[in-house]
Amino acid sequence: xxxxxxxxxxxxxxxxxxxxxxxxxxxxxxxxxxxxxxxxxxxxxxxxxxxxxxxxxxxxxxxxxxxxxxxxxxxxxxxxxxxxxxxxxxxxxxxxxxxxxxxxxxxxxxxxxxxxxxxxxxxxxxxxxxxxxxxxxxxxxxxxxxxxxxxxxxxxxxxxxxxxxxxxxxxxxxxxxxxxxxxxxxxxxxxxxxxxxxxxxxxxxxxxxxxxxxxxxxxxxxxxxxxxxxxxxxxxxxxxxxxxxxxxxxxxxxxxxxxxxxxxx
Numbered sequence: 470x471x472x473x474x475x476x477x478x479x480x481x482x483x484x485x486x487x488x489x490x491x492x493x494x495x496x497x498x499x500x501x502x503x504x505x506x507x508x509x510x511x512x513x514x515x516x517x518x519x520x521x522x523x524x525x526x527x528x529x530x531x532x533x534x535x536x537x538x539x540x541x542x543x544x545x546x547x548x549x550x551x552x553x554x555x556x557x558x559x560x561x562x563x564x565x566x567x568x569x570x571x572x573x574x575x576x577x578x579x580x581x582x583x584x585x586x587x588x589x590x591x592x593x594x595x596x597x598x599x600x601x602x603x604x605x606x607x608x609x610x611x612x613x614x615x616x617x618x619x620x621x622x623x624x625x626x627x628x629x630x631x632x633x634x635x636x637x638x639x640x641x642x643x644x645x646x647x648x649x650x651x652x653x654x655x656x657x658x659x660x661x662x663x664x665x666x667x668x669x670x671x672x673x674x675x676x677x678x679x680x681x682x683x684x685x686x687x688x689x690x691x692x693x694x695x696x697x698x699x700x701x702x703x704x705x706x707x708x709x710x711x712x713x714x715x716x717x718x719x720x721x722x723x724x725x726x727x728x729x730x731x732x733x734x
Contacts, residue, residue, distance in 0.1 A: 496595055499523050499530055500696045502554045507532065509551070517562055518546035528589035528662075528701055535625060536561035538580040543627050547582060556600035556695030557584060571603040571691035577668040578689050581630055586664040587620065592699035593660045594641075598651045600695030607669035607685040608692060610641040610654055612661035619663050630673040633665075642680030643669055651696070652681065660702045666694055 501507055507523040509515070510531075520533040534547040536559060548560040550573050559575040559582035560568045575582040586594075599606055615637020619625045624636050634640070641655050641664075668690040671677050679685050 496698050496700050497527075498696060498698045501532075501551070501556045502600060502695055507551070513546075515548075516566070517548050517560075519549055521549055521551070521557070528592065530589075530697075531587040532557060533585045533587070533620075534559040534575075534582065535585060536563075536580045536582045537630050538563055542580075543629055544583070544625055546626065549584065552601065552693055554600060554695075556693040558582075558601075558693045559584060574601060574603065574691040574693050575666075575668050576689070576691040577670050577687060578691070581667060581670045581673055583665050583667040583673075584694055585620070585625065586666065586697065588662045588664075588699070591660045591662050591702040593658055593702060594655050594664055594697065594699045595653065596651050596696070596698035597644075597647070597654055597666065597694065598696040599647050599649050599692045601691075601693040602648065603691040604689040605686070606647045606692050607643065607645045607690045608647060609643050609665075609667045609669050609674040611638045611665040611667070611673075612641050612659055613637050613663035613665075614639050614661060630670055633673060634675050638665065640674055640676060643674050643676060643678060643685045644681045645669075645679045645683030645685040647692070649695075651698075654680070656680070668692060 499506060501523070507521040510520045510522055513519040520531050523530040523532060532549055534549040535544040536547040537544045538561065545562060547562065548566055550558040550560050552558055552573070558573045560566060560573055561580045561582060563580055564572045572578070575584060594610070611633070613619050615624055617624060619637060628636055641659060644652060644654060667673055669685050669687065671687055677685060
């Protein structure tokens, strides 16, 4: 069946537009329990404000922790605690560096603990796995959509849980009772370079709805994050200059229209 010249042109231009859309690479996995995947950075090592540099893929990943004591308190730097096969937990300043089980986990008991996942370029977070939980295992997942680096721009520290949503952070979903199995997240395929994984907090999340069909509540969630899986995103070309491939497709489309005009009816 022959395409009309209008439909042929539309199909060619659609193909060109598709070639300019962001594309996701194959999924990459960061297993925080695996030797050599993450190494603690020298700055503030084993103290509050420490961070971990994680390999395992391109882009690179840095993990840091923050905590807010109550909904009216602001987020301050916390300690990311490496628990080996259980994954990363968070110790707040109120809990102290010597906090024992279960307060050495990322929790919402008294304070709301969060892990900040900072990638060197945009990713689509696909899966999360906890390596440990106690009492309950509800989490909140957020991504940053602001215009500046949320760490360098101080868009995280100094804010209350309620203020995050008006300062560049967007709710991706709340996930109830994860246990320790691999869980699919972010079904909408949203992307960002910065992600927050938190023990569930209704004020932080701005919602009590669950994205995985399981109930969530503010009661004593103690969890450690073991594995994250993400797709790297190839950004579309910037500026007003089309890609060579797109120009070629547009040229073919115009040539096809010209040819159809010369062709006998």
